[in-house]
Amino acid sequence: MRIGIIIRDEEGKALVAECDLKNNVVNAVVAESLVLRKASELCSELNIQEAIFEGNAKEVVEAVLSEEEVVLDYSSIIEDVKFHFRNMTHWFIQFVSRKKNTVAHTLANKALEIGEELVWIEEVPDFIVGCLLDDTNCNT
Template sequence: MNQRNCILYGGQLKHPTNLNKRAEEFLEEFKHSQVSLDSSPREQLIGDSWQPPPAMEYKLNFDAAIFLGLEKSGIGAIIRNDKGEVMAGMSAIGPKVDTSEEAELLACRRSIEFTVDAGFTRLVIEGDNFNVMHAISSDVANYSFLGNVVDDIRHLISGLQWATTSKIRRGSNKVAHALAQHAKNLDYDLFWLEDSPPPAMEALYQDLILL
């Protein structure tokens, strides 16, 4: 993990298979704590619902946020298993950026680095920016000024045991979006292991009720 100011919740990095039992316990606690939340009409959420990865795989959702007037951006990432249980999460401070595409690419790279550091090697990678997801999944050389970032991401993905990428609608990326927005007032990066990120609790609940 990058050597920078950060706060780590939930203990040391562990292999993903060791997180399942703890994740199930947190999931039950989360469900009990959220029973009073008003679940919006189910019909309105179906088209924008998060879908779990295949059994024995993990899904990484990432997002970026641009904060006008601030010298930084926000990065959000969440890793879940096929039951929708949270394996790890991140709300981090990114650099000042000029475009949403730059923000999304930097968030993608940082999120995959975080995922690799946490020990996950079989991933479904999802983001909601079409250009970014197309660029990282393509074999065509990228000669834009962000081409080096695209190359970094492709290299990280090639080092995984198994991976696939997918472009999703914004409504399916609510948890990562909430974590990216949460970085606006942070002075330190936040990481959660074996724990559900409090800034994204409502978004997590919205996803869980549709599984």
């Protein structure tokens, strides 16, 4: 599975970018859940108080938003995410189409080439600059 995470400020400026690979994950919904957990852990570690998480796996977003306990193959991952969200009252999650998630998708694809976890803080890699500009222009 490939991981791509982008954290931006309220103006769309990139603060953190991450790409990574995980072996032996074949279920797409489990993969999306793992990425969300990793993003929520990263935001917790960075003490980000206000955040909007965007994911393109509707089932995962709905599971996190659900007040009921979910009973799925990836329930423990969702419970980890919910734990982080309970501690941060200004964190929100929403479903977005894959077209609105191009920076994260580009980072995830690059993970195949890089082959290891890389995190960029305050400076982003050159290969996502164009995507960031496109996304910022589309969202303003």
